[in-house]
Amino acid sequence: MIKIENIKKSFGDKDVLKGISGTFEKGKPNLIIGSSGTGKSVLLKCIVGLIKPDDGFVYYKHNEFTHASRDLKTEIRREIGMLFQGGALFDSKTVEENVMFPLNVLTTMPEDEKLDRVNFCLKRVGLENQNKKMPSEVSGGMKKRVGIARAIVNDSNYLFCDEPNSGLDPQTSILIDELIAEITEEYETTTVVVTHDMNSVLGIGENIMFLYEGHKLWEGNKNEIMDSGVKEFDDFVFANKVMRKLKKLD
């Protein structure tokens, strides 16, 4: 479980996050949603420590992360897997080397065990026999899958996904969402997904946090979307015709 308390972050005179609190539960996908520029990615980067918040606390289980010692931060980070928006694969390494990378650097596992683990993870994300391909030789969706395999290879307790569906077609997006949801349930990870894709919200949104202009305006799950009672949230969710028709039907 991850708990955040009163997270604030400004860049210059622009307040991006204005005191966000919440809890991300274990074993189900937690979604941070909102329009572009509302601070979703900044919040995610504050949680994983890529950006230091101006104020507030982030707790991993009972360990406070933001003000923790370097050693404790490293210890916590070694339990984190992250899928970046563009995949962030190391472009000079093959698919296999990318997935094996955390094992090479962070563990003393024997080579054959490492290879078994990599093959298992690649199979889990549906990429068996793609080991020797370079990142430049695989599609956007496959890059995301490799990113997920790399994120889970080290038995991570925490999985963070920054816009996992950006740049993907709707079908592939759904596959990636399902994969994230399955892995979360299967490995009991605490998963935080930043997205503005409504298909993801409706598909895997077990715990949804809606951000608006740096504030948390709504929290709930996919079944509570229709009756949020928050105008800004309704404007975001029912922005397109299909969703508006769906609401009328409801």
Next chain:
Amino acid sequence: METLGKYFIFLGSLFVNRETFKTYFKLTIDECISVGIGSVSLVSLVAFFMGAVTTIQTAYNLISPLIPDYVISLVVRDMTILELAPTIIGVIFAGKVGSSMASGLGTMRISEQIDALEVMGINATSYLVLPKILACLLMYPMLVILAGLLAILGGYLAGVLTGVITPQEYIYGIRFEFNEYTVTFALIKSFVFAFLVSSISSFRGFYTTGGAVEVGQSSTAAVTQSVIAILLADYLLAQLLL
């Protein structure tokens, strides 16, 4: 001043929270191949012609019959060892290796590969930059030695083939009143220049923000600042050590 402070903090972060020796060893060897072997052809070509041109131009300027011909090779030797091999090759090294380091790290930064390392709990500065600096410290002095030898060989061939000096006189001049300290001085300079080029270029690349245009700008800034640092250090070392 703020950038200078950031640079020193960057250097300090190279030595904290490091990975295992084995990890660095492999990375350093890879970098040595990229930095060293990858630069041999360019350095050799430049050094050879530098020596050849120095011989011809020195001969052209020494028109007095009172000055013996072996002075030509003596001038080539001292110029090569003291200045041309460490400094001019340093400038070329900054252009080739420095820009490559800055653009490589810059691209890693904008494509979130550095963030990926940080999230895994790896000290990205140390993991990515320390092997580059170590490789430059190991390989650049070797490149300087190679450049010195090839420049003297280039001078020999140019001088002998054009008939401005005989082989005997050239060899005599090369050996005449040779001061071994000049080699030590050249090697000290090469270590300092290697550190400056690798650390400044890595620093510029590591803190790239933006996109493809900014990667190019970082690369240009890395070369410019490395060259300025080399020239300043060259002057300071000459004042201090000669």
